[in-house]
Amino acid sequence: MTVLQARDRKDLTGQETRNIRLNGFVPGVLYGNKIESQPVSVESVAFLKTMREVGQNGLFDLELENGKKHHVMVQEVQVDPLKNHYTHIDFFEVNMKEKRDANVPVHLEGEAPGASEGGIVNHLLYEITVHCLPADIPESITVDISSLNVGDTLSISEMRSTVSVDIVNEDDEAIVTVQAPTVTEDPDETEEDGTTALGVEATEEREDDDKDRPGRVE
Known part of the structure; x- marks a missing residue:
């Protein structure tokens, strides 16, 4: 040792x-x-x-x-x-024969398919608390995200069977999620489109006025 x-x-x-x-x-x-x-x-x-x-x-x-x-x-x-x-x-x-709690770091592994579709991988839980003998405390816990699509979430409940020690965290605690991409409007494009529409409308109004103006020959 x-x-x-x-x-x-x-x-x-x-x-x-x-x-x-x-x-x-x-x-x-x-x-x-x-x-x-x-x-x-x-x-x-x-x-x-x-x-x-x-x-x-x-x-x-x-x-x-x-x-x-x-x-x-x-x-x-x-x-x-x-x-x-x-x-x-x-x-x-430590008493080597007495179980204790320990915070173990979480490492993400793999590529989430949802990320290639524009989704955002959001790592929410960076440590998981385990309860075990001191000699059995893992150095880290690896979480495979290679099956996560947009909208998917991986929680503690899905990790229990992959870890050889008891996990203290609640089952519904989210470890990682893939969020849908956020779509935002480009203010420049919106302004440009609005200006164009107003311009067309104003042109049409002027043409109508010209038709009604005295002395105009078609």
Whole structure:
């Protein structure tokens, strides 16, 4: 199992937390149902490599300075929206024999026939919540849209038989739909057509007036 090294954090002041980040580490906390919360920090680059290796819901060992390892998964990550780097990580120690909920990303696969007809593929649900043992949490759930025509919708109820774990979401939740194309009138064309019609009508009126005008010879 992948191992991520962690350091203890004893000084929890704001200044020390800033120093941790300046030195290339990310402050965090280790907690669980059977352990007390413990402030830790991990190297930012090492954490990024771990996430790339195990995935969003992946399991790995968090090894503390005393050599003790904890089977954990990342419960929450906070990111600085301006600098785009990690600011805090929650590591949750999991019980491998106890089922839990996890949000799994949804990936669309295939080409919807409705899209080639001008329809718009609208991806509505980007994560599906599953309930299973930690080791059984899928890295992602793939949704095949190759049979969707214009007006079709694929819901949670149609996915249950394709996934080996229990899905928590309601059956009627829509994952993806193919909407009919929206037809809009071109204002330039409308204006042009209107002007032409008015012009023809005005011309006809003038011709009628000329016929009735005195002195006109046919």
